Amino acid sequence: MNYCLEVKNLFRTYPNSNFSLEDVSFSLPRGSIMGFVGENGAGKTTTMSMILNTIKRDSGTIKIFGEEMTDERTDIRNHIGVVFDAINFPGALTADKLSAVFQDIYREWDDALFRNLIRRLQVPAQIPIKDLSRGMTMKLATAVAMSHGAKLLLLDEATSGLDPIVREEMLDLFLEFVENEEHSILMSSHITSDLEKIADYITFIHKGKIILTEQKDTLLYKFGMCRCKADQFHTLDESEYVAYRKRGLQIEVLISDKDSFSKKHRDFIVDGVTIDEIMLLLVKGDQ
Numbered sequence: 649m650n651y652c653l654e655v656k657n658l659f660r661t662y663p664n665s666n667f668s669l670e671d672v673s674f675s676l677p678r679g680s681i682m683g684f685v686g687e688n689g690a691g692k693t694t695t696m697s698m699i700l701n702t703i704k705r706d707s708g709t710i711k712i713f714g715e716e717m718t719d720e721r722t723d724i725r726n727h728i729g730v731v732f733d734a735i736n737f738p739g740a741l742t743a744d745k746l747s748a749v750f751q752d753i754y755r756e757w758d759d760a761l762f763r764n765l766i767r768r769l770q771v772p773a774q775i776p777i778k779d780l781s782r783g784m785t786m787k788l789a790t791a792v793a794m795s796h797g798a799k800l801l802l803l804d805e806a807t808s809g810l811d812p813i814v815r816e817e818m819l820d821l822f823l824e825f826v827e828n829e830e831h832s833i834l835m836s837s838h839i840t841s842d843l844e845k846i847a848d849y850i851t852f853i854h855k856g857k858i859i860l861t862e863q864k865d866t867l868l869y870k871f872g873m874c875r876c877k878a879d880q881f882h883t884l885d886e887s888e889y890v891a892y893r894k895r896g897l898q899i900e901v902l903i904s905d906k907d908s909f910s911k912k913h914r915d916f917i918v919d920g921v922t923i924d925e926i927m928l929l930l931v932k933g934d935q
């Protein structure tokens with residue numbers, strides 16, 4: 649397969665912190681969107697900052713567009729568009745003026761595309777950035793990330809705090825971005841319903857370790873959740889489930905192939921499962 653991003657065996661510890669990133673590996677195929685999911689403090693921003701090379705890795709390799717990301721490869725960075733939660737543009741500038749600034753910074757800055765995007769996202773072009781709402785600033789950051797010839801977007805909580813209508817507009821933009829099969833997106837979000845709408849792959853990170861990376865359709869249509877009583881649960885072999893969790897008198901059991909499970913166990917009721925439920929079971933359950 650042709651990958652836009654290949655992250656292999658990343659390790660990183662922080663001084664004065666219990667947290668460590670351990671052996672993080674995943675690959676993002678070109679032309680696709682990967683949702684990056686995990687609890688607060690799981691290591692999503694740390695991983696994305698390493699991909700950008702703004703945080704150093706202790707070991708491991710990162711390949712972007714097939715080439716290794718090193719300190720010298722500023723040319724690769726120019727092809728990565730970034731929307732991080734705490735984006736800081738100079739507050740006194742307007743979106744209008746920002747375009748002129750970026751024209752000098754980015755060789756491939758597309759002023760017409762930028763203006764089209766801010767018009768479409770209804771970002772006021774003449775108001776100083778410091779006076780824009782947080783949602784407007786995130787929309788502006790998205791327009792910037794998409795206007796400098798980026799082939800890979802790193803979106804860290806880019807839609808958090810936005811109302812459902814604006815989020816929908818942003819999701820549409822992301823889908824349009826990857827229509828060109830060369831473009832790809834790695835997107836962290838706690839709003840997993842957004843990822844269910846647009847992601848092709850979901851990667852789960854927990855306490856600095858990747859616990860699952862899978863096609864979204866496999867998770868939503870092949871995985872399943874079975875709720876049963878303890879005596880029923882004890883008839884199952886460990887190899888038949890991914891994780892389970894006791895909730896009151898019920899046991900929730902995560903299944904990786906609900907059709908073959910249902911054929912074998914006709915007395916069990918197996919439902920579909922959401923990304924949130926999978927994460928809860930993987931993180932809070934027993935494997």
Ligand SMILES: Nc1ncnc2c1ncn2[C@@H]1O[C@H](COP(=O)(O)OP(=O)(O)OP(=O)(O)O)[C@@H](O)[C@H]1O
Nearest residue numbers: 662663665667686687688689690691692693694695
């Ligand atoms: N410079 C630093 N020094 C020490 N610890 C740090 C530093 N930066 C991050 N950490 C720790 O690394 C861990 C992972 O943080 P990170 O920001 O990557 O998590 P996250 O998954 O993005 O979380 P969230 O969903 O809350 O944004 C946290 O425990 C955080 O406190």
